[in-house]
Amino acid sequence: MWSRERSKLGKLGQWGIIFLVFTLISFSLWGCTTERVSGSIGTPAADFLLKDLRGEEIALSQFRGKAVIIDFWATWCPPCRASIPHLRDIYRRYKGRGLVVLGIILEQSSASSIFLYRRYGHQLSCPVGK
Structure with missing residues (x-):
């Protein structure tokens, strides 16, 4: 049993x-899912609204019709910091043709972010992504 x-x-x-x-x-x-979700050439990217280090709002849609380079960076990322001078040079070369460079900071606005912005990117828009 x-x-x-x-x-x-x-x-x-x-x-x-x-x-x-x-x-x-x-x-x-x-x-x-096996479906890839990505943008393609000629397809508008999703709009976003972020504040920059000065507290001003930046929306991707305000640059409609222009070529936009979006660079995500952080102060703790050496390759990110190394790319800032190059992006600045590209911006200087092509800004007359409507190029916009957005360097989205992937951390809260720390003193080091503000230092790098002032040193390299004060010509670039630097919204803070959270």
């Missing part, structure tokens, strides 16, 4: 574990 009940419980336990594993895998894959 006990052995029958144990074997029934054992089978139920095995099915329970299989069900639990299947459920966990299903939930972990629920948000996954």
Whole structure:
């Protein structure tokens, strides 16, 4: 009698574990998709509204019709800091043709962000992304 009940419980336990594993895998894959979501040439990017280091609001839509380079950077990122002078030079060269460079800072407006902005980017718009 006990052995029958144990074997029934054992089978139920095995099915329970299989069900639990299947459920966990299903939930972990629920948000996954193979469809790539990306912009393409000629397709407008999604608009955003951020404040720059001076507290002024910058919307991507205000640059409609212009070429816009968006660079995400942070003070703790050496390659990001290294790219700032190059972006500044590109901006200087092509601003007469309508080029806009947005250097979105990926941290709160810290003293080091303000220093880098003043040193390299005071000609560039630097909204703060949160």
